[in-house]
Structures are given as structure tokens and as C-alpha cells.
Amino acid sequence: MNAQDIIVPQADLGAVYRAQKEEIDAAVARVLASGWYILGQEGAAFEGEYAAWLSAGQGAPAMQAVGCANGTDAIALILRGLGIGPGCAVATVSHTAVATVAAIEMVGATPVLIDIDPRTFCMDMDELKAVLAAPPPGLPPIRAVIPVHIYGHPCDLDAILETCRKAGVAVIEDCAQAHGARLGGRMIGTIGDAAAFSLYPTKNLGALGDAGITATSDAALAKRMGAIRQYGWHTRYISDEPGVNSRLDEMQAAILRVRLTVLDANNARRQAIAAAYDEALANAPYAAPYRAPGTEHVFHQYVLRVPEREAVMARLRAQGVATAIHYPVPVHEQGAYAGRIAMGPAGCAETSRAATEVMSLPVFPEMTEGQLDKVCAALRSL
Ligand SMILES: *Cc1c(COP(=O)(O)O)cnc(C)c1O
Numbered sequence: 523m524n525a526q527d528i529i530v531p532q533a534d535l536g537a538v539y540r541a542q543k544e545e546i547d548a549a550v551a552r553v554l555a556s557g558w559y560i561l562g563q564e565g566a567a568f569e570g571e572y573a574a575w576l577s578a579g580q581g582a583p584a585m586q587a588v589g590c591a592n593g594t595d596a597i598a599l600i601l602r603g604l605g606i607g608p609g610c611a612v613a614t615v616s617h618t619a620v621a622t623v624a625a626i627e628m629v630g631a632t633p634v635l636i637d638i639d640p641r642t643f644c645m646d647m648d649e650l651k652a653v654l655a656a657p658p659p660g661l662p663p664i665r666a667v668i669p670v671h672i673y674g675h676p677c678d679l680d681a682i683l684e685t686c687r688k689a690g691v692a693v694i695e696d697c698a699q700a701h702g703a704r705l706g707g708r709m710i711g712t713i714g715d716a717a718a719f720s721l722y723p724t725k726n727l728g729a730l731g732d733a734g735i736t737a738t739s740d741a742a743l744a745k746r747m748g749a750i751r752q753y754g755w756h757t758r759y760i761s762d763e764p765g766v767n768s769r770l771d772e773m774q775a776a777i778l779r780v781r782l783t784v785l786d787a788n789n790a791r792r793q794a795i796a797a798a799y800d801e802a803l804a805n806a807p808y809a810a811p812y813r814a815p816g817t818e819h820v821f822h823q824y825v826l827r828v829p830e831r832e833a834v835m836a837r838l839r840a841q842g843v844a845t846a847i848h849y850p851v852p853v854h855e856q857g858a859y860a861g862r863i864a865m866g867p868a869g870c871a872e873t874s875r876a877a878t879e880v881m882s883l884p885v886f887p888e889m890t891e892g893q894l895d896k897v898c899a900a901l902r903s904l
Pocket residue numbers: 592593594595618619621622670696698699720721722733734
């Protein structure tokens with residue numbers, strides 16, 4: 523193939539399957555033959571392996587993990603497990619997948635959206651402090667804060683925790699884009715009160731279908747979430763409290779056990795791709811993504827700020843490089859939410875500006891050297 527013909531997609535899910543085809547096929551065959559398809563041995567094994575992987579992180583407590591149907595449900599399950607629902611407010615960011623805000627409303631709680639730090643794209647600490655000190659009028663009491671480790675960059679969790687502890691507010695980490703990211707050497711997802719992970723196919727750890735998982739070091743919370751995800755059953759057919767149906771199926775769990783074995787290597791490959799892009803952009807008018815001191819970014823996305831975004835996307839596209847926008851319209855500007863969602867005192871101006879400038883380059887662990895060279899050459903030409 524001629525180098526000119528190489529097209530670099532922004533993500534490549536077929537490559538995920540091809541990279542581990544034999545093991546994935548064997549895992550699926552094992553489940554099909556077992557005669558047990560939902561909440562069985564594979565799910566329990568995956569939960570145990572994922573919890574052990576998190577717990578092996580520096581300074582991490584012993585974690586427990588509870589699987590569920592998707593990342594949105596993982597957030598909702600934690601909120602329900604903590605008793606957060608109607609009459610409670612939950613603070614998060616508008617610069618996120620709409621899922622974060624949807625999960626808050628799913629449990630009947632009221633979201634309040636905080637602006638972002640323009641460098642990290644994560645929750646702005648001053649705004650969080652301001653909102654906790656003086657919540658918008660009419661808002662129910664804020665019971666939890668959901669920082670989002672957006673693009674794979676850890677939020678300033680130490681500052682968030684200190685502020686939230688003082689206010690008696692729970693911290694739920696949205697780790698949907700940050701499996702394996704670290705803050706001061708500590709594993710993201712083990713620092714707050716609980717963490718939600720999406721296992722959607724494109725995520726750093728992805729199933730080949732829908733899946734999600736929660737993690738916490740609080741054994742009572744884990745037990746409660748394990749009941750709530752299946753009709754509130756503490757014993758089969760007996761509901762001690764109202765629950766939902768959000769189960770992890772055996773097929774996805776078996777596939778995820780295979781995918782987990784390459785997560786660390788895949789994150790390292792994402793970081794190597796990011797380092798190559800950094801170098802290729804050395805003389806470009808666009809700064810490489812900021813990494814706050816002490817953070818280890820896992821590059822779910824490699825995001826540039828490009829004010830003349832349309833033109834640059836077209837130039838890259840002409841050179842065979844696909845890009846994407848995460849996200850083109852912030853939550854507070856979307857039809858479903860605009861005008862009815864509370865915000866911090868300064869509004870969400872940085873979030874709105876980011877939405878007009880952000881552009882995500884291709885990042886996926888299965889990217890070939892030829893594809894990587896192609897993107898780097900295109901970046902050097904900017
Ligand atoms: C993907 C994602 C979710 C939701 O996950 P689903 O598995 O799609 O429900 C939540 N938050 C963030 C930040 C995400 O990127």
C-alpha cells in the first residue's frame with residue numbers, strides 16, 4: 523500500500539478485536555458453553571480482578587468492584603448506594619459526556635454544573651469552593667461532587683477531597699475516560715469515596731458491547747450496590763429496598779477479563795503516541811495537552827485547542843487523518859438542559875469556549891507505526 527493511501531481513523535474498534543481475537547473467541551465460547559449468561563462466575567471473576575488491579579496501585583486501599591450495565595448506570599448506582607436522590611443536589615461539570623449529568627437526574631437528584639480550569643479541562647477548584655460556600659438559590663443541599671477525569675487527565679482530587687470533607691459532601695470519581703491514570707503515583711478511582719468506570723468499547727478498558735463497573739473501599743456500600751443493581755435483592759427474590767436492573771452479562775465480563783490483561787500495555791502505548799504528537803507539535807501554533815504536576819495522563823483522548831478548528835480538521839482530513847470533537851456542545855447548552863440547570867457563580871464560560879476549540883487526534887493502542895508516522899507528518903505541516 524502506498525503511504526498516501528493510509529487513512530488514520532480517530533478510533534478503530536475492529537482492531538481491538540483483531541489484536542486479541544483468539545483469547546476473545548475462547549472466552550465467548552466458554553460462556554456460550556457454560557449455560558450461564560448473566561451475573562455468574564465470569565462477572566464475579568472480572569470484578570475480583572478489576573478490584574485487585576486497582577488495589578495494586580500505590581497507597582490504594584483494598585477495593586471492591588461491582589459490575590453493572592454501563593458507565594451511566596455505574597454513576598447512578600453509586601448515588602443510589604449513598605442514598606442520594608430527590609431532595610439532593612450533585613455538583614459536576616458541563617464539559618463531560620452528557621451521561622454524567624443524565625445519571626444524576628436518573629436518580630432524581632438535581633445537578634449543578636461547575637466551570638472548568640481552561641488548562642486541564644477539569645473542574646475549577648475556586649468555582650467548586652464558591653458553589654459549596656454559597657449554593658445557587660433554591661438548590662437542594664449538595665450531597666456529592668462528581669469530578670470527571672476528562673480525556674484521561676486526573677482532576678485535582680486532593681484539593682477536591684479536602685474541600686468536600688469539610689463540607690460533608692461525598693466525592694464520586696467519574697473515571698469513564700481514565701482507567702489507570704495516576705495522581706501523585708496513586709491510582710485514579712481509589713482516592714474518592716467511590717468511582718464509576720464506563721467499559722464502553724472505545725474507553726481505555728472497553729468491552730465489545732455495553733458494560734460498566736463501580737469501585738469503592740467501603741464494603742457496606744459495595745454490598746448495597748450489589749443488591750440495588752438487581753432489584754434490591756439481598757437474597758434471591760427478596761427485595762429489602764427498591765432496586766433497578768443493571769447487570770453485567772457474562773459474555774462481556776469474560777471479554778473484559780481478556781482486555782484487562784493488556785490495559786497497562788495499552789495505556790503505555792497511548793502515552794507513547796501522545797509523546798510522539800508532543801514532539802511533532804513542537805513548532806506548531808498549538809500547545810500539546812497540559813499535564814498538571816504529579817499527574818499521569820492516560821490519553822483516552824489527545825486534545826488540542828484550535829480556534830480555527832474547522833480549517834485545521836479539513837487540512838488533516840486531506841492528509842488522511844481523522845479527528846473528532848469531544849464535545850461540540852456543552853451539557854448546559856443542549857436542548858434537554860439549557861435554561862433549567864443550575865450553574866456555579868461564574869457560569870460556564872470556559873466550558874463554552876472549550877467546546878468551540880477542542881479537537882481530538884487519533885489515539886488507539888492498536889495504531890500502527892505507519893499510521894503514527896502519518897499523523898506526525900500531518901502535525902508537522904500545521
Ligand atoms: C462514556 C462516559 C460515561 C458513560 O458511560 P456509558 O458506558 O456510555 O454509559 C460517563 N462519563 C464519561 C466522562 C464518559 O466519557
